[in-house]
Amino acid sequence: MKKLILMLIFACVLLSCNSKNKEETGQISSPETDNENTEDALDKVSVYEGLLPCADCEGIETVLKIYQGDGTMETHKFELITIYKKKQPEKKRVQKGNYNLERGLGNDPDGTIYVLNYDKPEADQIFYGYSATNPDKIFLLNNKREKITSKLNYFLMLNE
Template sequence: MKKYFAAAVLGCTVAFAGCQSQPETPINPTAQKDVYNGMLPCGDCSGIRTTLTLYRDQYNNPTRFELREEYMSGSTVKLNTVERGDWTSQKYREGVTQEDVYTINPEQDESQRKYLKDAVNAIEQLNQSGYRIDSNLNYRLLSK
């Protein structure tokens, strides 16, 4: 009888232990990141070496960004800037294609920048109105 009672208690303990909920995994704001870089045109320097890092959470939602820009004078860096903040992603339809537009600093009109994801491994900087820049210069950043 004692054996059956001990087995029943052990069985209940195992059953209740299996029913306990496991702690949720905390959201990691840097679970994923996309890094784009390239040399963008500059009006008063030889180019802007640019690195844009877009961080996503574990659910693939936009979290934070980091934009590093090095204003070049020949092969020498004239000025370094680093900007950090929030970013968003929204769908953009052009003709029959639908692409993503990434907006950094979406809440700040004066420092907002938009990028069109126009290829698997590239984004293109858009003008202040959110349209492609009509130029022969290269405004694309490529992923690493």
């Protein structure tokens, strides 16, 4: 019984210390400000656009939207829109899903790779990456997470 009372007293002391710390540091937030901060974080989106090569059409107009979310993997979302130009009929495809980040692109340890559909089978995954020195230019990568070596342009540019 004494142990139970001591544990209750200890828990009360801990709780009162935590609430005082929040008040003193100004960390108390209302539900309104929490919602605003969450909405702002979820609204952050990077939009990359470009014309990728196509074997049997004029090019693949591509728009990749990367939603930053709140920093957790559960909120990392993407939307990939592709339109096959001058193809009859013009084919438009919209893919939505989750992405994960990986560090390192080729010889650049600070580069970043977006693994689109990381939570699906490997055949459904798409890889885009950028170097730390030029994050505005994102490259379509092969299934080995390497830049595609070609005279053709396999990259998208950040649209600000």
